[in-house]
Amino acid sequence: MSEQKIPFSRRRLLATTALGAAAAASGSFATPSFVRAQGTGVKLGLLHPVTGALSYSGQQGRIGATMAVDEINAAGGIKALGGAKIDPVLGDAQSTPDGGTAEVEKMNSAEVSCIVGGYASSICLAVSQAAARYDLPYVVDVGVADSIVTRGLKNTFRFSPGFGVIAKAALDNLTTINDQAGKPAKTVIIVHEDSLFGSGLAKLLNAQLPPKGFEILETIPHPTPTRDFANVVLKIKAQNPDLVIPANYYNEYVLLARTMQEQHVRPKGIYSVLGGAASSYKFVKDFPDAARYIMDCNHWFNPKSAKALELKKKIEDKGQFFTYELYLNYSAVLLVADALEHAASTDRAKLTAALENSTFASPIMPYGPTKFVNGQNQGAAPVSTQVLDNDIKAILPPEFAIAKAVFPMPA
Amino acid sequence: MLSPLILISAVLNGLMTGAVYALVALGLTLIYGVLHIINFAHGALLSAALFAAFLAFQKLGLDPYLAAFVLAPAFFAFGYALQRFVIGPASHGDDRNMLLVTLGLAVLIENALLYAFRADTRTVDLAYGFKSIDFGFTFLAVPRLISFAAVFFVALALWLIMVLTDTGKAIRAVAKEKLGAELAGIDVAHIYAMTFGLGTACVAIAACLLIPTYYANPRAGNAFVLVAFTVVVLGGMGSVPGALIGGLVIGVVESLASFYFGESLGQVGIFLIFIAVLMVRPRGLFGASA
Numbered sequence: 001m002s003e004q005k006i007p008f009s010r011r012r013l014l015a016t017t018a019l020g021a022a023a024a025a026s027g028s029f030a031t032p033s034f035v036r037a038q039g040t041g042v043k044l045g046l047l048h049p050v051t052g053a054l055s056y057s058g059q060q061g062r063i064g065a066t067m068a069v070d071e072i073n074a075a076g077g078i079k080a081l082g083g084a085k086i087d088p089v090l091g092d093a094q095s096t097p098d099g100g101t102a103e104v105e106k107m108n109s110a111e112v113s114c115i116v117g118g119y120a121s122s123i124c125l126a127v128s129q130a131a132a133r134y135d136l137p138y139v140v141d142v143g144v145a146d147s148i149v150t151r152g153l154k155n156t157f158r159f160s161p162g163f164g165v166i167a168k169a170a171l172d173n174l175t176t177i178n179d180q181a182g183k184p185a186k187t188v189i190i191v192h193e194d195s196l197f198g199s200g201l202a203k204l205l206n207a208q209l210p211p212k213g214f215e216i217l218e219t220i221p222h223p224t225p226t227r228d229f230a231n232v233v234l235k236i237k238a239q240n241p242d243l244v245i246p247a248n249y250y251n252e253y254v255l256l257a258r259t260m261q262e263q264h265v266r267p268k269g270i271y272s273v274l275g276g277a278a279s280s281y282k283f284v285k286d287f288p289d290a291a292r293y294i295m296d297c298n299h300w301f302n303p304k305s306a307k308a309l310e311l312k313k314k315i316e317d318k319g320q321f322f323t324y325e326l327y328l329n330y331s332a333v334l335l336v337a338d339a340l341e342h343a344a345s346t347d348r349a350k351l352t353a354a355l356e357n358s359t360f361a362s363p364i365m366p367y368g369p370t371k372f373v374n375g376q377n378q379g380a381a382p383v384s385t386q387v388l389d390n391d392i393k394a395i396l397p398p399e400f401a402i403a404k405a406v407f408p409m410p411a
Numbered sequence: 412m413l414s415p416l417i418l419i420s421a422v423l424n425g426l427m428t429g430a431v432y433a434l435v436a437l438g439l440t441l442i443y444g445v446l447h448i449i450n451f452a453h454g455a456l457l458s459a460a461l462f463a464a465f466l467a468f469q470k471l472g473l474d475p476y477l478a479a480f481v482l483a484p485a486f487f488a489f490g491y492a493l494q495r496f497v498i499g500p501a502s503h504g505d506d507r508n509m510l511l512v513t514l515g516l517a518v519l520i521e522n523a524l525l526y527a528f529r530a531d532t533r534t535v536d537l538a539y540g541f542k543s544i545d546f547g548f549t550f551l552a553v554p555r556l557i558s559f560a561a562v563f564f565v566a567l568a569l570w571l572i573m574v575l576t577d578t579g580k581a582i583r584a585v586a587k588e589k590l591g592a593e594l595a596g597i598d599v600a601h602i603y604a605m606t607f608g609l610g611t612a613c614v615a616i617a618a619c620l621l622i623p624t625y626y627a628n629p630r631a632g633n634a635f636v637l638v639a640f641t642v643v644v645l646g647g648m649g650s651v652p653g654a655l656i657g658g659l660v661i662g663v664v665e666s667l668a669s670f671y672f673g674e675s676l677g678q679v680g681i682f683l684i685f686i687a688v689l690m691v692r693p694r695g696l697f698g699a700s701a
Contacts, residue, residue: 053630055530194675222674225634227625230424231670234549238417251532251626258624262543262552286534289541 041085042078042346044069044336045107045115048141048329049123052095056250057119057325061141062090063315064329065116072337080344086337093118097126104130113346114139114339116332119325121145121196128156137352139336141329142299144274145196149375157355157372159335159362160299160328161380167204170273170297173384173396175212177295177405184408185242185268188214191232191256193248194221201247201273217241226252229259236260242268242408246275253277257290268408272296279385279392281321291387293409295395299324300366300383303394303402307363331362335370366400420549421670422663427555429662430562431617435635436642436654437569438613444649445586445606446494448509453639455520456611457632460486460618462524465627468535475535476557479619483612490611495604524629532628540623558620565616566655569609573651582606586649638665641685647698656696660684 046065049058069086077083089110091103100123107115114137118124124143131138132153140148140158144166149158161169178185190205192198202219209216217239220232233256236244244267246256253276260266270278270293277283278296301308301322311330312322320326335358340346343354361369368379384396386405393403435457442450460482467478497516502508543550573579584592585602593599617635625631642661646653661681669677688695 051525051530055525056532059529220673223678226674227634228424228428228666230428231421231666232674234417234420234424234670238414251628254532254534254626258541262541263550264543286536 041073041087042081042340043087043089043110043112044333045089045091045103045110045112045117046329046333047091047093047100047103047107047115047117047127049093049095049099049119051092052099054095054120057142057323058093058095060320060323060325061117061119061329063320064326065141065333066090067315067326068330068333068337072333078337078340080341081346084346086333091117093123093127095120095123097122099123100127101130103127104134104136108134108136112136113348113351114336116329116336117141118143121148124148128153131155135348135352137336137348137355139332139355141332142325153375155352156375157335157377158375159332159367159370159377159380160365161382162376163200165380166297166382167201167208167273169382169397170384171205171208171212173297174271176396177384177407180405181407183213186213186215187239187241188216188243188245189236189239189241190216190219191236191244191246191248192219192221193224193226193252195224197274198247205245205247205273214243222248222252224249224252226255229256230263232256233259233263233265236267237263237265240267244270246270246272246278249276250280250283251276254283254287254290257283257294258287261290266409266411270294270409272298274298278387280323281392282323284387284390284392288390293387293406295384295386295405295407297382297384299328300385300394300400301327301364302366302400304400305363305366308365311364327364331364334362335360416548418667418670421666423549423551425663425666426659427551427559427662428666429659430559431621431658432635432638432642432661433655433658434562434565434613434617434620436639436646436658437566437651438610438617439636439639440643440646440649440651440654441569441613442607442610443643445582446509446603447506448498448513449640450607450610451510451514452493452516452520453513453610453614454632454636455517455524456486456490457614457618457635458524458627458629459520459632460615461622461625461627461631462528462533463615464619464622465533465535468537468622469533475537475619475622476561479561479616482615482619486615487608487612489608491604491608493611494607495600498607499600499603521629528627528629530629532626532631534626535622537623552624554620554623561616561620562655562658565613566651569613570651572609578602578605638681641681643695644685645688645695647695650695650697653695653697 048061050062066088069088073085077085089107089112091107093100093103104127115131116139118127118140119142121143124140125148128138132155135155137155144163146162146164188209190202192202206216246253272278275296278294279298284291315322338360339351339354339358343350356372358370371378383394383400385392386395388403394400395403395405439453463482464475464478467473468475498509498512501512539553542553581597581602584597585599642654642657646657664680664684665677668680
C-alpha cells in the first residue's frame with residue numbers, strides 16, 4: 001500500500017483558488033491599525049485607506065493631514081482654546097467602505113470632535129452617513145462623487161470640488177485650448193477603467209463632447225488592474241484619433257502612455273479629466289518622454305502662492321511627491337483648525353456651525369474664501385495642467401496659469 | 412476597420428504576454444506536480460522578486476536581464492529554505508496544512524513588502540525600455556521579444572534538468588511515488604525543497620523579464636498568478652510542455668477576446684476555456700491520466 005498523498009482534485013483546486021481570490025479581493029489580508037495618541041488636546045480623527053488597494057493615496061493623505069497637525073501644534077495649538085494641541089486619532093479605512101464605517105465607530109468612542117479624510121467616494125459616502133448618526137462633523141478630503149454632499153447630511157463638508165464642477169471645467173478648458181489653436185482636434189477616443197469613476201466619466205463625455213463639435217470614434221473600457229495595453233493601443237492606432245482621453249488610475253495610466261510611446265502612437269493631444277497619472281510628479285520623473293505634453297484637469301495647488309511652493313519644497317525635501325491627496329488633506333486640517341478657533345469649543349454642534357459659516361481661505365489651494373452651501377465649498381475648482389519642461393504647469397484658468405498650453409503637441 | 416494585419420498584431424501581443432504567463436505557471440506546475448500543494452505564496456513571491464529586480468537596478472545599477480543570473484540562484488536558495496525550514500515542518504506532512512501555510516506566507520510577504528516599500532508603484536526606466544522593432548505592420552517591443560525568447564530557454568533548461576540530471580530523476584520519482592522514492596534512498600525533504608526552489612527561481616526570472624515594461628508594487632504579482640493557475644489546469648498539472656503551450660494559448664485567447672469583446676471581457680475568454688477543459692479533458696492537454 002502506498003502512502004502517497006492523493007493529489008488535490010481539480011475541484012479542490014478550483015475551490016481553494018476561489019477562496020484565495022475571494023480573501024484577497026475582500027482585503028481581509030490588510031492589517032487593521034488603529035493608533036490613538038494619548039493627551040488632553042482636541043481630538044481629531046484622520047481617516048485614510050492606508051492599507052489595501054488605495055494605500056498609496058491613503059498614505060499620502062495621512063502625510064498631509066499629520067503634517068498640518070504638527071505645524072498647528074508647533075505654532076501654539078488652537079489659541080481660542082487656550083493653546084490646546086490637536087491630538088490626531090489615526091484610522092485605517094482598509095480601502096473599503098466597511099473599513100471606514102468601523103473606524104468612525106472607534107473614533108466616536110474615542111470622542112473625536114471632527115473627522116477628516118475618506119479619499120475614495122465610496123468610503124466618503126459610508127463615513128459621512130456613519131458620522132451623521134453621532135452628529136459628528138466630517139470634512140471630505142478628496143471624494144468627488146456629487147452624491148456625497150447632495151443627501152442633505154448636515155455634518156458633511158467638502159472643501160474640494162465635486163465631479164460635476166470638475167467635468168464642466170475640464171470640457172470648457174478643452175474647448176478653449178482647441179479653439180485657441182484653431183480647432184485642430186475633431187475626433188476623440190476615450191479609454192476608461194470600468195468602475196464607477198471611469199464609466200461615469202465616459203458616459204458624461206459621450207453626452208457632452210458631441211455638442212461641442214467633437215466626434216467620438218470609440219469608447220474603450222478596461223478593468224483595473226489591466227496588465228497589458230497593447231490591444232487598446234492597436235485600436236487607437238487603427239483609428240488615428242486627434243485626441244485620446246484616458247480616465248483610469250495611476251498604474252494603468254502609466255502603462256497606457258508607455259505603450260502608446262512604444263507603438264509610436266502620437267495623437268495631437270492626450271487630455272485627461274482627473275487622470276490617474278497625468279498630473280503626477282512621479283510619472284513625470286519616472287517617464288519624462290511618455291509624460292511630455294500630457295494635459296489634465298484635476299485638483300491642483302495655486303502655483304502663484306508662496307506658501308504652496310514652500311510646502312511643496314518641504315515635501316520634496318523629505319523625498320515624497322507633492323500629490324493632491326497630500327495638499328487637500330493638509331488644507332482640510334487647516335480648515336478644521338480655523339473652525340475650532342471660531343467655535344472656541346470642541347463641542348460637535350458648535351464646530352459644525354463654525355464650519356457652516358467658515359470663510360477660511362486656504363493658502364495652498366486656488367479656491368478663494370470658503371463658502372459652504374449644503375456642505376459644498378462653492379469656490380472649489382480644478383486647474384488644467386500640462387507636462388512641460390519635465391515639470392507640471394498650470395495652463396488654465398488664466399488667473400492661476402503659469403504657462404501657455406502647447407497644443408497640438410509637436411511631433 | 413479591423414484588417415487582418417491588426418489581427419496578426421493582436422495574436423503576436425498575445426504570444427508575448429502568454430510567454431510570461433507560461434513562466435509563472437512553470438513554477439506553479441512544478442511545485443504542484445511534486446509537492447501536490449497549491450502554492451498560494453506564488454503571487455507574493457513574484458511581487459517580492461519584482462522588488463528585488465527593481466532594487467538591483469536602482470541600488471546596484473544592475474540591468475534586469477543580468478540581474479536574472481543573480482536573482483534566480485538567490486530566489487532558488489530562498490525557496491529551498493522556505494520549503495525546508497518553514498512550509499515542510501509547519502505542515503506536518505498534511506497537504507491541507509501546506510496550503511494554509513503558503514496562504515499565510517502570502518499575507519506575510521505582501522505585508523512585509525507594504526511595510527518596507529509602502530504601497531507606492533516602482534518602475535525602472537531603461538534605455539531600451541521603449542525600443543521597438545518595426546515589422547512594417549506592427550511594432551514589437553524589444554523587451555517583450557527578449558522575454559519571449561528567454562521563456563523558451565528557461566523551459567528547455569528546466570526540461571533538461573528534469574530529464575538528464577539525478578536531481579531531476581529524483582524529483583520525478585518523488586512526484587510519482589513518494590514512499591517508493593523514500594525507500595530507494597531519496598531524501599524526500601531535500602527533493603521537496605529543491606522543487607520549491609526551482610519554482611521560486613522561475614518566478615525570479617519572470618520578474619526580471621517583466622520589470623523593464625511592467626511595475627513593482629506589493630500586489631503586482633497577484634495579477635499574474637490567477638491566470639497562471641488556469642494555465643496549469645489547461646496544460647496539465649506538473650507538465651513542463653503543458654505549462655509552456657498552455658501559457659501561449661491563454662495569452663492569445665485573452666488577447667483576441669479582449670480585442671473583440673473589450674478589455675473588460677478579455678478574462679472571460681480565459682475562464683471559458685478553463686471550464687471547457689475541465690469538462691472535456693479534466694487532466695489537461697499534457698497531464699498524465701490520474
